[in-house]
Amino acid sequence: MSHHRTSRCVAAAATALAVAALAACSVPEPEAEAAAAPGVTDTTVTVGTHQPLTGPAAAGYSSISAATKAYFDYVNDKGGINGRTIEYVVKDDGYNPATTQTVVRELVQEDEVFAVLNGLGTPTHSSVLDFLHQNEVPDLFVASGSTGWNEPETYPNTFAFNADYVTEGAALGQYAADELTGKAACVLGQDDDFGTEFLEGVELALGADGLTDVQTYSVSNQDVTAQIGAMKAAGCEVVMLATVNGFTALAIGTAAQLGWFPRWLSSSSGGDYPTLVGFLGEENGPKLLQGFVSTNYLPMADDEWVELFRQINDDHNGGAPFDGNTIYGMSVGYLFAEALAMAGEDPTRESLVEAIESGKLVGNGVVPLAFGPDDHAAFRGVGITMVNEGVQDFVGTTYSVDAETVEAVEPQPVPLENEGVPAP
Amino acid sequence: MNRVLPQVTGTPRILLGGLALAFLGIAVTFVLDPYRNYQLAIVAAYFCATAGLSVLVGLTGQLSLGHAALMAAGGYGYALAASLVDGMADGGPGTSGDEGTSVVRVLAGLAGAVVVSGVLGLLLGLAGARLRGPYLAGLTLALVIALPAVTAVLRGVLGGDQGLRAPYEDVPPALERLVALEQWHAWIAILAASVAATGLVLLRRSRAGLQMRAVHGDETAARLSGVPAGRVKVVAFVASAVSAGLGGAVLCLVTQSVSPGAYSLAFSLLLVVAAVVGGLGSLGGAAVGSAVVVLLPWLIESVTTALDLPADLQQRLSGNLAVLVFGALLVVVTLAWPGGAAGALAARRAARSQQPPLTER
Secondary structure, eight states: OHHHHHHHHHHHHHHHHHHHHHHOOOSOOTHHHHSSOTTBOSSEEEEEEEEOSSSTTHHHHTHHHHHHHHHHHHHHHTTOBTTBEEEEEEEEOTTOHHHHHHHHHIIIIISOOSEEEOOBOHHHHHHHHHHHHHTTOOEEEEBSOOGGGOOTTTOTTEEEOSOOHHHHHHHHHHHHHHHSTTSOEEEEEETTHHHHHHHHHHHHHHOTTOOSEEEEEOTTOOOOHHHHHHHHHTTOSEEEEEOOHHHHHHHHHHHHHTTOOOEEEEOGGGOOHHHHHHHHOTTTHHHHTTTOEEEEOSOOSSOHHHHHHHHHHHHHSTTOOOSHHHHHHHHHHHHHHHHHHHTOSSOOHHHHHHHHHTTOOOOSOSSOBOOBTTBOOSBSEEEEEEEETTEEEEEEEEEEEOSSOEEEEOOOOOOOOGGGOOOO | OTTSSTTOOHHHHHHHHHHHHHHHHHHHHTTSOHHHHHHHHHHHHHHHHHHHHHHIIIIIOOOOSOHHHHHHHHHHHHHHHHHHHHHHHTTSTTOTTOHHHHHHHHHHHHHHHHHHHHHHHHHHHHHHTTOOHHHHHHHHHHHHHHHHHHHHHTHHHHOGGGOEEOOOOOOOGGGTTTOOHHHHHHHHHHHHHHHHHHHHHHHHHSHHHHHHHHHHHOHHHHHHTTOOHHHHHHHHHHHHHHHHHHHHHHHHHHHSEEOGGGGOHHHHHHHHHHHHHHOTTOHHHHHHHHHHHHHHHHHHHHHHHHTTOOHHHHHHHTTHHHHHHHHHHHHHHHHHOTTHHHHHHHHHHHHHHHHHHHHHO
């Protein structure tokens, strides 16, 4: 008896669906988008991002999007860009590529964002590259140093933000050759694109046989004793790190436990002093990190930009701990605001991409931006920083890297103008 | 159900039912927007794994906490096989977008997924047939926990923590004007899910299925009656693994990547939640369970966003609230409906059909 009722229900549902299927079609109509750019109204521009707010990468990076949002709040308080406020939709992907797929689809298809900004992570963002390209969504200032974002031929709407890992490795390798001449140099790298590309850069500067030892680690294994022991045994005096913040601290801490104190040279991705002190502790951190060398391409320490960002952090971010991530997040916000201002009175996705490709963006880095029609990399050079008595700042040495060569250049910091709000 | 085409019975009826449900599913994709179609594809992928798990636990009583690892095996199988075909097809320029290659690639990928997950399921099943209850659960649990280490050791093939990328599957040119990308992916997912579900239904009502129930009821009695208990358990495990592997393959196709991070212990337990909430042993229940597991976090996210909570609180709730709700849901369901959604429905139906005779008496 109950079977009959079920079958009647199924039949009715099937008929209803068949009718609906004939009535509707789920292919989006392309004409609809031509009128106004998605995510842009008369008063707002909505952009979105995917960030690791929870999960394994949260500890190191969850504060970035909050900083970007605080900067946008600051700009919005000053009237926005071209009369439009910037709304920033932040989605948590837990650093899991499958979740990234879901949240980025939500951003594009549900929230209809104008652009995706500063999506964080190599494996996570790689999984949405094709989707964003397919939907012609501007994919701006990816928060990763992979060289994969700079492929204008394949992904014309994707732009990098970080100096790529090859550049960072080459700059640190050159610094080791120039300033720490004759010392045995080694590399500890993450076992993915990060480590591989960094090593490529180091070998560009030092030659393929210039390294005494190369070790790798996997993020899923929170123990690097074997690698540190091997490098100590190999007689390394300089260790270059392609590590995230947590593993930089782990490496330095483990080495200290083994009574080994080499010179540490770290990529900017894992070289933020306040974050590292957080991991190593207030007592030992400053001692262990004295003389710690890292790369950076954004303003640091006593700088007018940093002063402004501190103020914004106090006013709009509830006075959250101020570190390299804060500066990074706000610098991303500034660069986007600048691109948006340059994209014209009525920005479209095309005009936004054109504005970045025009090569006229200035940003706030210590080396000029490299953006152009054939180059979607942001920074082709980095400055060397060092920790001295608890303050991490540039030492003045800056390297510019192109395909084959590394050369020392003068840093070119950008002066702060118009209270840090880009003028159209 | 006997009213529609009563003359068709047995296996042809099940095949026809599977085909009808697949067509129904494909018809549904036409009324959904791209994002809902994407969610539908994910539900279908989760359904494959949950259905396999549900049948395994419900029919043979073998509790597996490692179905995420079996899904991952399917995902890796898919990525490796599809990339292999892609690499071979890339010999000439412009061939990768070819309609023929695309179909071959997907089929090769699915076949790869079936082989890899089937082999892993066979190995696990062989070990599992000798273990009972908590020991089997422990073995499968260890498998999920070992997954990142395994991919790190086999970095050359499996790509370490970063995992593998699968080729991008665009809509075939012939259908370009008719369906959107997400809809196309949903079609593949629905077809894979209906193949998996039909296979499981056939297995359940076959001789082997009967033997599985016998082994579950009383293994000693079954053995005395001449049922090869060990072999029966292994067959169930392999079928369940292949189903989960198909789910992993679909997930890999849709998300274009497979990495150990996506198949964590938490995800594996979520599959158990889906199977239990839906009702162990029931395929309809598995469908309900997987829909709940996919849609609930999204609903919670929508609600918390709509509530306009302080940014600080929202960041803390994001991702965590869903876990709490799943925990509560599991407790409530096991207390209120020990048989899950399917069990509750069956109980209601039974109560209704029993009531009239009671009043007549």
